[in-house]
Amino acid sequence: MKTIDLIVGARPNFMKIASLYQAVSDNKLYGREYKFRLIHTGQHYDDSMSKTFFEDLKIPIPDFNFGVGSGSHADQTSKIMKAYENLLDNFISDLCIVVGDVNSTLACSIVAKKKNIPVAHVEAGLRSHDWAMPEEINRVVTDSISDYFFTTSVNAMNNLINNGIQKDSIFFVGNTMIDTLRHNLDNFVKPTFFDELSLKPDGYFLLTLHRPGNVDEEQELITLLNSICQQCKDLPIIFPIHPRTHKILQNLDVKFENLNFVPSQSYLEFMFLLSNCFAIITDSGGITEESTILGVPCLTIRDNTERPETIDIGTNILIGTDPEKFEKHFNRLFNNQWNKGNIPEKWDGKAGLRIIRALEQEILRC
Ligand code: UD1
Numbered sequence: 001m002k003t004i005d006l007i008v009g010a011r012p013n014f015m016k017i018a019s020l021y022q023a024v025s026d027n028k029l030y031g032r033e034y035k036f037r038l039i040h041t042g043q044h045y046d047d048s049m050s051k052t053f054f055e056d057l058k059i060p061i062p063d064f065n066f067g068v069g070s071g072s073h074a075d076q077t078s079k080i081m082k083a084y085e086n087l088l089d090n091f092i093s094d095l096c097i098v099v100g101d102v103n104s105t106l107a108c109s110i111v112a113k114k115k116n117i118p119v120a121h122v123e124a125g126l127r128s129h130d131w132a133m134p135e136e137i138n139r140v141v142t143d144s145i146s147d148y149f150f151t152t153s154v155n156a157m158n159n160l161i162n163n164g165i166q167k168d169s170i171f172f173v174g175n176t177m178i179d180t181l182r183h184n185l186d187n188f189v190k191p192t193f194f195d196e197l198s199l200k201p202d203g204y205f206l207l208t209l210h211r212p213g214n215v216d217e218e219q220e221l222i223t224l225l226n227s228i229c230q231q232c233k234d235l236p237i238i239f240p241i242h243p244r245t246h247k248i249l250q251n252l253d254v255k256f257e258n259l260n261f262v263p264s265q266s267y268l269e270f271m272f273l274l275s276n277c278f279a280i281i282t283d284s285g286g287i288t289e290e291s292t293i294l295g296v297p298c299l300t301i302r303d304n305t306e307r308p309e310t311i312d313i314g315t316n317i318l319i320g321t322d323p324e325k326f327e328k329h330f331n332r333l334f335n336n337q338w339n340k341g342n343i344p345e346k347w348d349g350k351a352g353l354r355i356i357r358a359l360e361q362e363i364l365r366c
Pocket of ligand 1: 010046047049050070071102210
């Protein structure tokens with residue numbers, strides 16, 4: 001029996017791994033010759049950032065949890081590397097599957113590769129070309145040592161080919177995060193505050209902010225939030241607050257009109273909020289994909305994206321990071337001129353299944 005390690009660490013990893021588990025349980029052929037070993041690095045550890053996702057998405061309890069927690073990039077990455085190396089010293093694996101672009105992705109791919117274990121990267125080939133993003137470094141390093149590449153888009157596939165990756169190691173499978181969204185469309189959960197705040201479908205903005213470039217400087221964050229409040233006119237803004245952003249704001253004595261701070265939401269509650277909002281304002285990458293599928297206008301507070309299809313095909317627009325330049329985008333939104341959007345190729349809910357088939361028919365046969 002071959003052992004396949006699945007690595008998760010931070011919130012955006014959980015939806016991607018859930019799709020693989022779903023595909024495994026849907027595909028009866030699988031599971032006899034191979035065994036999955038779920039490894040949680042513990043990069044995210046709050047119940048609201050981790051445990052609720054396992055419960056909502058029915059992901060099994062991890063076989064190992066390294067519990068590394070927070071720290072500087074080097075601290076977090078090195079703790080994960082040591083813990084995974086120690087595990088592999090005692091129990092070797094035949095394949096290491098990493099997802100996305102977080103520090104856990106980088107750390108485990110390096111360790112596996114140095115142990116001569118093949119590495120497969122789910123969501124390979126994304127490039128923002130923005131070296132100020134730690135995620136870009138994680139993507140480029142992980143892709144430079146991976147053996148197999150599962151891509152979400154034609155753009156990502158082309159990025160890999162342009163980087164000299166052999167075509168027969170690239171599998172354009174679609175988007176596992178979208179698999180999970182499609183699978184849960186009927187399961188969204190209305191948060192208790194929805195009625196308490198008298199929110200109505202299409203009657204509020206949803207806001208998420210967590211990128212260091214947007215939240216780490218107090219004064220810039222205040223200016224950004226004030227500008228968002230002003231642009232959203234009288235509509236309430238629901239702001240599920242990320243721990244990083246919370247740490248900055250909790251010490252500040254400022255009030256923002258229309259802004260309703262709520263805790264980080266579970267997956268099913270967040271998807272309820274996203275599917276019912278008038279528009280989402282965000283600096284997340286994953287949310288630009290989810291809003292594309294849900295047909296929700298997405299205003300991204302970034303100057304670049306590693307997911308250009310969410311703009312070319314979907315409902316996303318980069319409104320930049322300079323609040324002085326937000327107005328024209330909000331005007332377009334309020335004037336009902338937002339792009340209605342289409343669905344990118346292969347974002348059909350079957351990416352997990354395609355990955356399992358590729359593993360079975362091509363990768364694990366080698
Ligand atoms: C990480 C990922 C980012 C992803 C984001 C989603 C990297 C480099 N970044 O960023 O790509 O979009 O997750 O959330 O891997 N914290 C808590 N509780 C938690 C988790 C974090 O309080 O459960 C606090 C930490 O103490 C830290 C801050 O939040 O102060 C940031 O956490 P960290 O995991 O370092 O990075 P994120 O900003 O969450």
